[in-house]
Amino acid sequence: MNQTAHFFVLYGTTIDGQRFRPSDWAERLAGVLAPYRPAGARCNHLTYSPYAIPKIIDGVRCVVIDNRLRDIEPLAWKFAHDFAHDNNLKTFSY
Numbered sequence: 001m002n003q004t005a006h007f008f009v010l011y012g013t014t015i016d017g018q019r020f021r022p023s024d025w026a027e028r029l030a031g032v033l034a035p036y037r038p039a040g041a042r043c044n045h046l047t048y049s050p051y052a053i054p055k056i057i058d059g060v061r062c063v064v065i066d067n068r069l070r071d072i073e074p075l076a077w078k079f080a081h082d083f084a085h086d087n088n089l090k091t092f093s094y
Contacts, residue, residue: 010080011090012061019060020089026054026061029083033065036073052080 010029012020022028033052041050048054051069055062063080070077084091 006067006093008065008067008080008093009057009091010063010065010084011057011092013090014088015090016088020087023061026063029063029080030054033069033076033080036069036076038068038072 010026012026014020030048030052034047034049036049036051038050049069051066051072053064055064065077065080069080083089
């Protein structure tokens with residue numbers, strides 16, 4: 001059975017409308033989460049985890065976090081949520 005993926009997105013804009021800095025924050029955050037991969041996945045140290053991908057959405061840097069990250073590493077999931085909260089980032093889920 002295929003599990004439906006749901007995502008949590010950290011948007012590179014603060015709640016008060018300011019652009020979040022530094023400009024490479026999304027790549028840095030995705031890099032920190034890069035070790036968390038599906039069981040048995042081949043690991044290349046130069047790639048992002050499929051559970052945390054930096055993207056540009058509507059011209060703004062974002063990190064899209066797959067909810068399945070919570071199942072394999074709850075602390076990594078909490079880290080991403082805390083990062084968004086601590087930096088007052090806009091977030092949304094889909």
